[in-house]
Amino acid sequence: MPQVTYIEHDGTEHLIDVEDGLSVMRGAVDNNVPGIDGDCGGECACATCHVFVDEAWLARTGTPGEQEASMLSFAATAQPNSRLSCQITVTPALDGLVVRMPEAQH
16 A cells, blocks of 8 residues: 655654555545645645645656646645645555645645
């Protein structure tokens, strides 16, 4: 099972086994990782699952689609490596993925 490292804004790390095919957001929510709210349930209709993808993983996680990019425009701290974690599907190729959470999800 692929492992994802979720790093809270304060540096606290959570190494979570996430089932292949689930989203990075679902892995966090199902394992009570603080900092990812996922208010819309993974429908790409909010930005409360905003994460910063570690630079080493950007190519493997892809680029935001049009709807995701639109939602990211609502994230107060969006950066070039910002993604909505509901839009990143976990695969064996993402084993070891590292994402960081912003200070708040607004």
